[in-house]
Amino acid sequence: MIPNILSIAGSDPSGGAGIQADIKAISANGGYAMAVITGLTAQNTRGVRALRMVDPGMITAQIAAIREDIRIDAVKIGMLGDAGTVQTVADALEGLEASVILDPVMVAKGGYRLLAADAVDALRTRLVPKAAILTPNLPEAADLLDMAEAVDINAMRDQGERLLALGCEAVLMKGGHLMGSAPDLLIEPSGVTELIAPRIDTPNTHGTGCSLSSALAARIGMGDPPQVAVRHAKSFVTDAIAEAHRLKVGGGHGPIHHFHRI
Structure with missing residues (x-):
C-alpha cells in the first residue's frame, strides 16, 4: 500500500527546500x-x-479538509514561523493517530530566522511531545534546550537524551555541523544508534x-521501524547530495537531486 504522507511546512519558490522538497522526497x-x-517565503539558493x-x-x-476525507499515515512538520502557528497546528492535529516527524526548522542556511524566538517554548511544549521522531540539527537542538551548541559526539548524545526527556518517542540528532565526519545519532529509550556517512x-x-525528515515520514508511513526508516532516509539524502552536481540551479547553496534513483 502506498502511504499518504502529510507535510505541514512553508513554501520555497526555488524548489530546493520546504514544501517543494518535501513533495519530491x-x-x-x-x-x-x-x-x-x-x-x-521569497527565497532562492542565495538566501531568504x-x-x-x-x-x-x-x-x-x-488540515481539517484533509482529515475529513483522506487517510493520513504519517505527518512531517517543518517551518511553522511563529507561536500562533505552532499552537494552531498542534490543535488541528489533536486526536490524529498517525506518526509525526518533527523537523524543528528555525534558521535558514543563509542565516534568516524562520521561527520567532518566542515560539521556541510553544514548539517545545506543544509539538515535541507529539513527535514519533524529532530531527534537530545541532543549532536547533541547542535552541530547544537553551544550551550551547554541541561540539562533539558526547555532547550530541547528552542533548539528544535531554530532548527525548521532553516527551517525544525518539530523537535523530543530525551532526552535519561537526567538523570532520558527519555522525547522526538515533536516540531511543532502548539505546543509541550511531549512523556514519x-x-x-x-x-x-x-x-x-x-528532505531527510520527509523521506523518514514516508518510510515510517510504510510501517518501517525507526532504525530501518532512519537508515533508509539517511542513505537517500547522502546519495541525493552526491548526485546534486547533475543539477544546475542557482549560484548559492544548490538543491540536492531528489530523483537521482530514477
Whole structure:
C-alpha cells in the first residue's frame, strides 16, 4: 500500500527546500505527498528575502479538509514561523493517530530566522511531545534546550537524551555541523544508534533537513521501524547530495537531486 504522507511546512519558490522538497522526497521514497502550507517565503539558493505567514484559520481549514476525507499515515512538520502557528497546528492535529516527524526548522542556511524566538517554548511544549521522531540539527537542538551548541559526539548524545526527556518517542540528532565526519545519532529509550556517512564536499545542500525528515515520514508511513526508516532516509539524502552536481540551479547553496534513483 502506498502511504499518504502529510507535510505541514512553508513554501520555497526555488524548489530546493520546504514544501517543494518535501513533495519530491516523499514521492521519491514511495509515498503519496499532501501539503499544508504554513508560510510563503521569497527565497532562492542565495538566501531568504522575505517571509509571510498564512492566516491560522486557513491552516486549520487545510488540515481539517484533509482529515475529513483522506487517510493520513504519517505527518512531517517543518517551518511553522511563529507561536500562533505552532499552537494552531498542534490543535488541528489533536486526536490524529498517525506518526509525526518533527523537523524543528528555525534558521535558514543563509542565516534568516524562520521561527520567532518566542515560539521556541510553544514548539517545545506543544509539538515535541507529539513527535514519533524529532530531527534537530545541532543549532536547533541547542535552541530547544537553551544550551550551547554541541561540539562533539558526547555532547550530541547528552542533548539528544535531554530532548527525548521532553516527551517525544525518539530523537535523530543530525551532526552535519561537526567538523570532520558527519555522525547522526538515533536516540531511543532502548539505546543509541550511531549512523556514519562520508562528508561530501559540495555547496549543494539546500533542503537536506527538509528532505531527510520527509523521506523518514514516508518510510515510517510504510510501517518501517525507526532504525530501518532512519537508515533508509539517511542513505537517500547522502546519495541525493552526491548526485546534486547533475543539477544546475542557482549560484548559492544548490538543491540536492531528489530523483537521482530514477
